Amino acid sequence: METVKMTLVQQPELFLECYSVTPDKFAGKSLAEIADLPAHEGKVQWKLGDFFKFEGKSGATAADTKIVVNGDVRRMKRFGQQMTDGEIVINSDADMYIGGWMRGGKITVKGNADSFLGIAMEGGEILIEGDAQNHVGSAYRGDWRGMSGGLIRVKGKAGNDIGTAMTGGTIIIEGDVFIHVLTHAEGGTVIIKGDVEGRVGGQLVKGDAYIFGNLLYPLPGYKMIGTVEKEVDGATYTFDQYIGDLGERKMTKKGEIIYGNIYLKK
Amino acid sequence: MPKVIENVGCPYCGCSCDDVRVTVSDDGKKVLEVENVCAIGTEIFKHGSSDHRIRSPRLRQPDGSMKDITYEEAIEWTAQHLHKAKKPLMYGFGSTNCEGQAAAARTMEAAGGMLDNCATICHGPSFLAIFDNGYPTCTLGEVKNRADVIVYWGSNPAHAHPRHMSRYSIFPRGFFTGKGQKKRTVIVIDPRYTDTANVADYHLQVKQGHDYELFNAFRMVIHGHAADIPDEVAGIKKEQILEVAEIMKNARFGTTFFGMGLTHSDGRNHNIDIAISLTRDLNKVAKWTIMAMRGHYNIAGPGVVWSWTFGFPYCLDLTKKDHAHMNPGETSSVDMAMRDEVDMFINIGTDAGAHFPIPAVKHLKKHPWVTIDPSVCMASEIADLHIPVCICGVDTGGIVYRMDNVPIQFRAVLDPQGLLTDEELLNKIADRLDELNAQEA
């Protein structure tokens, strides 16, 4: 795998949209060509080279290309948007839409991520070492097809709207979450190792939530059916199992109703 | 001879009543009398002929004072600054007709900027819910003619929409509702005991911020899980939930009117979203509709106009000339102002100075600020440029959209005496921007 190192040399005045920073766009290009790729600050179309200096070399394909981003890029959005393969490492906080509509590859952010992290993600892996804001692995506005595959792991805490309209894949939040987890989901798994204020699995057709900490306000639409042992994120724990949302439509499989599940760690 | 003008629209609340009678002086410059209207509506008509109305644009001078300038100068100043800014924002439209809103769309597309309306701070969450879950609604006449069960959830018309209950919902005698209030069941769901609760048959005093749970419980009844409802949900006893659910299920025609009590508590859009889910559920067993209690007489307008123009009702990012983008949370005015993401601000037909959080105003104040408003308000007083315009419904007519998206054709009652309408002003700015863009290309 070849590596392109990009280092911030100029802060944008407003926010910069770095939709070109993906292994797919970098692959097969010279550093000069990469520096020529577009980025928007409001209505002004710049080149990436106006803000970053580039070193190293890109691979022939996305899979062979790793991008390392250095410098304070917290005012830069859309890193890794729609990437299909390869790797991005961001040694900083970064702004919205990290790994949005991502289909493959890996993104690591050494700091915090802002909102819309991995929205409508289809595959690949995102690791956030700090916190994330709202709408982690959610759907784009109006879409009923949210995150459908891949893994998002946030080592810190996250805000609200985790896995809204999710249909597949896994989200792990190691810290606390505020409200709305798996709302409108039709599949997928969300694991929260900290506490949640409430509204887990509201309007959920199908999907699984694992909560290790406190769930302060459980929804009335969930009913406890027993205690189970489950392996979650590499270890086995005992959980109380709740099914629901009993206020939402349910699908059946071979005559059996498929419920969503909330597993509360004992 | 004073003139009487009938069938005039009231430019105040989302009821957009169109039966006002206004008497004006012979020369068309003074409002003498206003009938059929709430006190606050009267104020607006009276203000139209006030001697204190500002009639000339005013530009802030280096010493901080405001100096009268011509419309031409104001248009040039605004167009030049819009052209120069990387990401200008135009926000407001709480009191602008649709023609003005269409001209604003043209202006901001030519400027390559952001365009947003005050839904962003009131019923924006309702839009998000409509995006995610649809909107089974009706016109207000359907409620008047058919509804036998009416729910006001997190809304208080007695206060915010004074004639709503008498014109449209509880009291009127419609085609199938000849007995008026007697045959209607009114349910108010609100943490507070409001004046509206006072006329209700049922008042569910839901625990503040826990409406979502209560909706969930109602939905459980429809989905056959009444037995699994806990003894108390969101502060409401199970028996009462079951009793009210039974009334909803047996409605011939029910309507839920929701307001800021839902859009402004935790979860915001999700509260509306699940209300829509409940409405869908109820249609399996009864006939149900739902409606947002939109605040201003034409605050539904920008959502309508910009949807046909760009496909999005608010929070528009028009900075990429070939396509529009929208994602509230990112492209919403308050978020952008808080994050210091814009470099010019045009405040039109609403008072951002009074309604935005102070840090947001501070960020915006660092950049050129234009206020387009008929009146003096906080936003006009902190602006670099204040451009007065006609008052819609008073000095100019135009189309406005009532809270149920019914277009109402407003009439002018006063002579504008040289004031430009929003539409005229914005089209002149857009014309100038087209010239500047052409020069550049």
Place this chain on the structure above:
Amino acid sequence: MAELLIKNGHVFDPISGIKGDKADIAIKDGKIVDKVSNKAEVIDASGKTVMAGGVDIHTHIVGPKVNLGREMRPEDKLFRGDFRGGIVKQGKRMEMGFSIPSTWKTGYSYARLGYTYANEAAMPPLLAPHVHEEIRDTPIIDVSAMPVFGNNWFCFEYIKNKEIENNAAYIAWLLNATKGIGIKVVNPGGTEAWAWGENCTTIHDPVPYFEITPAEIVKGLIDANEYLGLPHSVHIHGNNLGNPGNYKDTIDTLRLAEGVKTKNKFGREQILHNTHLQFHSYKGNSWADFESAAKEVMDYVNSNKNITVDMGQVTLDETTTMTADGPFEYHLNQLNHIKWANVDVELETGSGIVPYIYDKNIKVCGIQWAIGLEIALYAKDMMRVHITTDHPNAGPFTRYPRVIKWLMSQEAREATLDTMKWKDKVIAASNIASMDRELDLYEIAMMTRAGPAKALGLSNMFGSLAKGADANVAIYDLNPAKMPSDPELIEEAFSNTAYTLKEGVVVVKDKKIVAEPHKYTIWTKVNMPDNAQVMHDIKEKFARNYTVNLENYAVFDEHVHNARAIEVEVA
């Protein structure tokens, strides 16, 4: 004065009977003329196909439900913009949306397809000012809109009381108030029933409270239409749309036109236009044994000259369904569980909206696709069968070129069939695989301009290259003398014209928008004596039941964009 000569093109003009011969088309002051002076600007159309500007008889492009569809579907715009791979701005305004384009994109897209006039298929009268605001913002193309009457309380009462004259006078008043063009009927009685959560699924189901049946409503509106002698016939979306077994209800509806004669002055021959026939031509008792009934329905249509139809062709896209058929949309939502909007409109109508994915891997969608094509391929008189997708219900109008390809090429149909997961089941439930008919360009011209214009009673203005018609012309990069063997090239040629002319102005050149001249709102003005009874009834209903004042109901003149009236005299 502006003169233009389109030289040497292969002209297809069914109205004047030109079948692909090389001919010159002369234009002066926006009209087709016999000849022009030698100063005329010349467009060389040699090796190209020349037709009149396209006429869309049934499309949903402006107004409240179209716009609520736009509003509730931000995802219809996602990744469809420019630097994310979409249309680059060509005209004055940006173009947004796929299944429900913005008004600007709508006008530009029609022009690029060579269409210059579109008829909005459903205008709720109360919301007419909204329709007209959107018409103003739809560039280039002329637009008309049909107010809906099939669930209107006034009509119910007049029809029940057998007051034909009063019904006609009310309709004339409403066409004037809304600046509408003709009588649209959607699920007669069923949408009123939906206001109580019910429906009328056959033409004999009584409407709750009003004690009238859909059959009586349709019959009453046909009578009023012919009493007035309107340019267009009654335009019907009948009961029980979209359900297996509904073809019987469809034929029942068509029969209501039997024996009625028309005496209009517009050259219209039919009594009833059945729109999006595909949705009404279903056999079977459920989705499990769902089958095509195109043959049965077209046998009836072929042998009854008083009927015209349009296809409502499924294009196999993700799209947005929207109709004044409120109960249908609710039931559709019960099947697909995506989002659902509904707007019931006081005293008049209702509507619903549901996004829908016509997935080629779903058997039913494949059969629906086959039924639409069968309707056209069974047709004997192509002037009476028109190409539509009931935009955006069965697919966006921007897919017309693809529909044309399927109709002109069996190979193209087979190629699409081959991509279907349940190909064998689709073939078993339809006749599509055995149909080898391939339409020619003259037949396409009938189905896309001459036929619809005639059915609308507008063939002296539109859909024609005869002298006196508006100089609306489409020139396609398609050489009839050397038709491409690859059907994809047919689709490509119809997707973007070489030239589109609107009233003699070149609006599209080399696939791009180059001008945005003025356009009209077309409407029908009935001149008839005042009817005191009807005016009294109107005043009373407004005083008691409407929530808008009568004086604010009719669209103010200043809100009608460039009105152009078709006048009708009634003694």
